[in-house]
Amino acid sequence: MRPVxxxxxxxxxxxxxxxKSLLPNLPSNISAGSIAQALGFGEVQVRxxxxxxxxxxxxxxxxxTVDLMADIKHYLGCDNIDDAVLVxxxxxxxxxxxxxxxxxxxxxxxxxxxxxxxxxGENISKKKVYSPDDLRxxxxxxxxxxxxxxxPADQAQTVCDRLIEAGILAIWNFAPVHLxxxxxILIRNENLAASLAILSKHLVETFxx
Numbered sequence: 308m309r310p311v312x313x314x315x316x317x318x319x320x321x322x323x324x325x326x327k328s329l330l331p332n333l334p335s336n337i338s339a340g341s342i343a344q345a346l347g348f349g350e351v352q353v354r355x356x357x358x359x360x361x362x363x364x365x366x367x368x369x370x371x372t373v374d375l376m377a378d379i380k381h382y383l384g385c386d387n388i389d390d391a392v393l394v395x396x397x398x399x400x401x402x403x404x405x406x407x408x409x410x411x412x413x414x415x416x417x418x419x420x421x422x423x424x425x426x427x428g429e430n431i432s433k434k435k436v437y438s439p440d441d442l443r444x445x446x447x448x449x450x451x452x453x454x455x456x457x458x459p460a461d462q463a464q465t466v467c468d469r470l471i472e473a474g475i476l477a478i479w480n481f482a483p484v485h486l487x488x489x490x491x492i493l494i495r496n497e498n499l500a501a502s503l504a505i506l507s508k509h510l511v512e513t514f515x516x
Contacts, residue, residue, distance in 0.1 A: 311382075315356045320412060321346060322357070323379045326372060338369030385413040391479075392446060394466045395457035396421035396436050399481060403457065405432040414453065418445060439469065446473035453477045460484040467494075 311319075325346055326337065339354035346353075357364060361378035364370050380386050388410065393400055396419045403409075404416055419436045421427065426436045437445060445451070454470035456463055456478060463482035470478060477493045480486055483500045 309359055311356070311359045315359060318348070318353075318356055319360065319379055319383055322353070323376065323383070323385075326376050326379075329372075333372055335372060336369045337372045337375065339364070341369070383412060385411065388413055388415050389453050390415050390417045390449060390451050391453035391455055392417065392442070392451050392470075392475075393419045393434075393455040393457060394421070394439070394442070394470065395419075395459075395462075396423070396426050396431060397457065400455075400457040401431055403455065403481075404434050416455065417449070417451075420445075439466075442469055443473040446470075446475060451475065453479070456480045456482050456486075458482055 322342055325342060326333075329337075339357055340350045342348070342357075343350040343353040354364070357370065357375065357379075360382040361370060361375055363374045363378065391414055393403060393416050396404070400419060400421070404419055409416065416434060419431060419434050420439050420442050421436050422439055427438050429436050446454075451473070452475060454473075454475040454477070456466050456470070458466050460482045461484075463480065463484050464486055467478060467480070467486045467488065471488065471492055476491070478486070478488065478495070480494055480496045481499065483498050485496070486494055488494050
């Protein structure tokens with residue numbers, strides 16, 4: 308499998324989502340140019356991205372659409388489902404547990420962990436909530452490799468360390484804090500506050516000119 312840049316890797320799910328949006332009237336063929344136009348991306352960039360993960364493109368014909376979808380899914384690992392655990396069954400955690408779209412991208416949240424005795428033992432969107440004391444054994448017994456952090460910032464590093472001790476290899480962090488992890492642990496930060504700040508700044512600059 309050819310390596311691609313982080314930027315390309317971030318765009319691939321966008322291409323896949325757009326192609327899926329064409330269902331049920333999926334065209335038999337689709338071009339990099341039509342995808343670029345629909346998404347507002349540069350055509351050359353889209354063509355390079357798709358060529359990196361699929362060898363099915365043809366001049367003037369584009370890609371066989373179902374084959375391109377399969378190639379992107381395969382590259383992203385969507386056809387290999389990874390089980391994940393979530394730590395922090397608060398409002399954000401519950402929202403993520405309730406979202407069933409992750410499985411389309413190869414991620415299945417199978418359990419949650421929370422220190423609140425009031426939620427331990429409950430089922431949230433059919434996912435059982437366990438005590439943090441059970442985290443290590445659960446991950447080891449079920450060969451869990453992905454952890455999701457949705458706890459407050461002051462608890463995030465402790466949770467991160469416990470996930471790593473439990474054998475987690477990739478962490479999706481929603482806490483607004485930089486976490487320290489050893490190699491080769493992969494961490495992906497989703498800083499909602501930073502994203503909102505960027506949106507707010509854009510609005511100020513756009514409408515105060």
